Amino acid sequence: MLKVLESRILVFLLIATCMSAAAAEQRPIKVSTSDGSINFLLTSDVLSTLENTSFNATLPATDEAVRHVSGPLIRDVIKASGAPMGDLILKAFDGYEVVLPASDYKNIDVILAYKIDGKRFSLRERGPAWVVYPNEAYPELKGELYASRSVWQMSEIIVE
Template identity: 40%
Template sequence: MTLFIRTAFTIVFSFFSPSLFAGELVKPSGQVILTVMGNIDQTNQTGGKAEFNRSMIEKIGLRKRQTTTPWTEGVAVFEGVLVKDLLDCVGAKGTNLKITALNDYSANMPLTDLNKYDVILAMKQDGERLRIRGKGPIFVVYPFNEFPELNSEIIYNRSVWQVASITVE
């Protein structure tokens, strides 16, 4: 492979790499919808915090998940970023996430969940942005239909909606 092709290949694939995004974490312009803090290497605010607006999260790379949940009727299509990709962007190191909602409800999620399941931070349901009245702006969605073992009270409690912050512990 020539040097030119190798360099072009590296640039193209680096553009889509969440870990490189972390090296260039800029301050958000516009409304902040998520704050990540705790044991992270990449920040964009004082106090060791990384704040994200909607477009910053979308740039990480959105995924679609078709599943049912105990809180929605029928099968819905959710769209959002993989939790593990977001954590790569901030250089997270830890074993647990504390996910906190706008109303201060919080739940702990072990990072082992992210290795077993592609958990997403959904920002859309059936093509529509999630609003605060409808579990938004961010809703933790597990692949319930793919893994029957996820249909348990423990996992339901981890499926926080109206997510405001994530603390890496």
């Protein structure tokens, strides 16, 4: 009887561990305004309902291979949240943050990529989403300035 109980507890712990790992990989991205008037959770379900844009890009801090990325335009994400189109503070799970000027996402098709080479990617793989510029189509978008705005492991977007 004791062995059966121990086995059931072990199975329960394994299931609970797997469920919490899956939940951690599906963390929503918070979209809010600096005054707190809008708080919107961008879940993987919401991401998949927004129209997606795809293109080839070289992702910063990688092996420099050209990758095919897909996700909604940043401007569509902001519209979906109900927030005004202002400069954005982009925050990553590791504490990195940078300002993305409104002129960038209004005039350039910057996306919030959640698929690379056709596959969703996890937090461990720099997900749940990555801000990506179409730098293969527009080489002027390569370099440190735009690379610094290409935040991976997105956790929060604050509209100023």
